[in-house]
Amino acid sequence: MLVTGTEILQDAHKNNYAVGAFNVNNMEIVQAIIEAAEETNSPVILQASQGGLKYAGVEYIAALGRLAAEKAKVPVALHLDHGTDFDQVMLCIRHGFSSVMIDGSRFDLEGNIAITKKVIEVAHAVGVSVEAELGKIGGTEDDIVVDEREATFTDPNEAKKFVDETDVDYLAIAVGTAHGVYKGEPKLDFDRIKTIKEKLNIPLVLHGSSGVPKEAIEKAVS
Numbered sequence: 001m002l003v004t005g006t007e008i009l010q011d012a013h014k015n016n017y018a019v020g021a022f023n024v025n026n027m028e029i030v031q032a033i034i035e036a037a038e039e040t041n042s043p044v045i046l047q048a049s050q051g052g053l054k055y056a057g058v059e060y061i062a063a064l065g066r067l068a069a070e071k072a073k074v075p076v077a078l079h080l081d082h083g084t085d086f087d088q089v090m091l092c093i094r095h096g097f098s099s100v101m102i103d104g105s106r107f108d109l110e111g112n113i114a115i116t117k118k119v120i121e122v123a124h125a126v127g128v129s130v131e132a133e134l135g136k137i138g139g140t141e142d143d144i145v146v147d148e149r150e151a152t153f154t155d156p157n158e159a160k161k162f163v164d165e166t167d168v169d170y171l172a173i174a175v176g177t178a179h180g181v182y183k184g185e186p187k188l189d190f191d192r193i194k195t196i197k198e199k200l201n202i203p204l205v206l207h208g209s210s211g212v213p214k215e216a217i218e219k220a221v222s
């Protein structure tokens, strides 16, 4: 069944587990993810990246994702990954996405808060949940390139202010993971994850997890 991101992530938040979010570009990938989610009896998030939207088009991705979600025996959210601007987020909501990310991490704190609030006002009015990003996650994801020297970790106090002012549903934080292929072993800042989690009390999102050792992912989740 198709559900919001909040429905899936609030349960994970309360019961201390994580949920996988996987980029989808075509039917076969969608089928494989749903099959695995059903086999493991796990909720799952299907997400469209900027590259996926460019490749398949919003209509195709939305139709595939919605159909897969409706037929699935587990809860499924259809999510926009790294939404670039207000218009793109609105387009995805119109096509039936149940969760959207507005990535305002290229702006300063006030700018990021402003764009996130604007998206949330509309998204929440129609029952769609919203992810934002604070701090800069390094690496390359489709069109978005952040030089590793420019990647900055999320400041816990800024994160608290951000969540208080925006009322965002879940927050992507920068704690040492990167998008794309890792050149060396990624070092996650577990203390920072703990501090931020204690301050915020909302679900946190870890981007760039492919290539991070299983043990590190497990520790981050715990």
Ligand SMILES: [Zn+2]
Binding pocket: 081, 082, 141, 179, 207, 208
């Ligand atoms: Zn990402």
